[in-house]
Amino acid sequence: MFSPLGLFRSLVCPEKDKCTRVPCIFSHRDDLPPPHALDLTIHLPEVPTQARPCIAPTTHQPQPQQRLSLTPAKRPLPHTPLGNDSTVAAEPPRKLQKVGSAQRPLAIPSASHTETGVPILRVLPAQSLVPIPIRAQTMLKTLYDHFVILYKPIAPKNPALASEHALRQEEEVYKKSNKMSYRNAVINCVAALKRRRPPDSVSHTSVGTEDDIFARAEAQKLLVSLRVSRLKIEQLVHSIAELEKWGYIVNPPSGPGGDQPSLEGKVSKCERCAQPFQVKRMEKADQCVYHWGKPYTSRVNGEKTRIYTCCSRPVSDSEGCAHGPHVFYESKAEDLHARHPFSSLRPPGSTEVLDVVAMDCEMIYTTGGMRVARVSAVDGSGVQVFDQLVRMDEGVQVIDYNTRFSGITEESYKGAILSLAKIRESLNSLIDTDTILIGHALDNDLKTLRIIHHKCVDTALLFPHRAGPPYRRSLKDLVREKLGKMIQTGDASVGHSSLEDASSTLDLVRWYILNEQNPTARITD
Known part of the structure; x- marks a missing residue:
């Protein structure tokens, strides 16, 4: 047995008088302080010299008392009052909390370009x-x-x-x-x-x-793949009351019509310069100075001013920017009926016709007013089904081909062989009163074709002007905004294309079906 070292002699025996250990390693003295008042200093016993490993004999020196510092291994968590709810967990140390975002920061540009055009990249x-x-x-x-x-x-x-x-x-x-x-x-x-x-x-x-x-190509694929059918746009057809509100002629005027096809030699009001003139054919027509553009409101030096789109001159400037012959335009149903009679399309019959057709016309100025010179149409899939020039009626002479807008020149118009009556017969083989006609400002096309029709989808009404009637948004602006492309970009020698405009109106209706009417529309019937 090893002899005791007396390490616990300063501690009172926990069992005191009931202790049965012989000898007891604790003290049974009555003059010792209670355990909570004891100093934690531990007196290390003197180790015998012979028990120490040594190299040379040394003289024994008593060891001083050593005080052990009881420092905890980890820093304790800060105390957080829990209040009445003891189930609330204390907040973890700040160094253990998650800060910031796990997502990668996106350093994207916040500026445009220098005066020389070189772009500036301003990011952190x-x-x-x-x-x-x-x-x-x-x-x-x-x-x-x-x-x-x-x-x-x-x-x-x-x-x-x-x-x-x-x-x-x-x-x-x-x-x-x-x-x-x-x-x-x-x-x-x-x-x-x-x-x-x-x-x-x-x-x-x-x-x-x-x-x-990529996005434009995908959107175009979806538009081209969508066939516009009667079922898809039947609910978009405008009511007769709405058509009348926008200037459509919904009933044919009384009388046979066509009794006064030309006003040559008579006095009318010039649409360009607003002056009275005598109606004459092209080779004899008197010239006028006019603005071919439309006036619009703009701010000049902080003030609102009406200026022309053609030359940016103020409306108050009486001098025009273009030269051309005097022309006239008629819009009253009775006047139009007197030049060429109105009629409806043929009723539904045994012959199969198209259920949906997008149509557009180009017009020129004649001694019979503004008359149709080209008719173009595409079906619900965008396939061209009709594109013909229109020869003027007997006694009606051309005053101005209006090439800037119609795209028709004197040379190209020599290919016109079908009169308006023959054009109407050809259209009757493609469409009838049940066919839904699509167009932009379609009332103008129907007036110049002298057609009475009630099943119409007009993109000018489908995408209304924010100012309301009678204002209408242009087809060019709508196509640029909704379809992201430009049309009618030709100069004065090229003009518009009725076939391009007809296809564009169909694409606008396709866009409306996919984005406004039914965003989940399928590309099949």
Whole structure:
């Protein structure tokens, strides 16, 4: 047995008088203090010299008393009052709390471009995974240079387009790549830019970022795939009361009609200069000076001013900007009926006809007023079903081909062989009173065709002007806003195309079906 070292002699025996240990390692003295008043100092016993490992004999020196500091291994959690609800857990230390977001910060541009057109990339360096000098001075500049080359044909009218698209393209690439793939992604994008065809207008398929072009192509595929049928647009047909409100002629005027096809030699009011004139054919017509554009309100030096779209001159300026013959325009049903009679389409019969047709006409000025010179139509799938020039009735002479808007020239009009009566017969083989006709400001087309029809879908009414009747939005603006493309971009020698306009009105109805009427519309019947 080992002899006791007396380490517990300063502690009172917990069993005191009932202790049965012989000998007891605790003290049974009565003069010792209670356990809670004891000093935690432990007196280490003297270790015999012979028990110490040593190299040389040494003289025994008594060891001083050593005080052990009882420091906890971990810092205790701060005390948080729990209030009445003891089930609420205390807040963990701040260093253990989750701070910030686990998502990667997106450092995207917040500025446009310099005076020279070079884009500016203003982002916080700490938020960009790719060094800013690489993004702004190398990759963004490379994208800008290639957009400048691509957009060279349209740069004079759109000087900031290359800078804007370079910024957006760099942003698209940055969002889709990481630090390692960013450079290669930009290089692939530049290679795609080099493969694009130079655009001739801002509506060209080569204009835009990669995402723009992809989204436009997908939207166009969906539009082209959608066949507009009677079932899809029957609820869009305007009521007769609504048609009358917008100037449609819903009932044929009384009388046989066509008894006064021409006003040659008579006095009328010029639509261009608002002056009275004697109606004469083209080779004998008197000339007038006029504005071919429409007036609109604009702010000049902080003041509202009415100016013309054709020359930007104030309406108060009496002098026109264009020269041409005096012409006249008629809108009253009785006058139009006197030039050529109105009639309805044939009733439904055994012959199968189209259920939906989009139509547009081009008009020219004649001695019989404004008359139809070209009729174009496409079916519900966008396929061309009719496109013919219209020869004037006997005794009606051309005053002005109105090429700026009609696209018809004296040379091209020589191919007109069918009169309006023959054109109507041809249309009767394609459409009847049950056919739904689509058009923009369709009342003008029906008036010049002398057709009475009640099942109409007019895109000018489908997409109303914010000012309400009688204002209408132009087809060109609607197509640019809803379809993201430009039409009627030809100059004065080219003019409009009725076939292009007819297809555009059909696409607007397709867009309405997919986005307004039924966003989940299917592409099948």
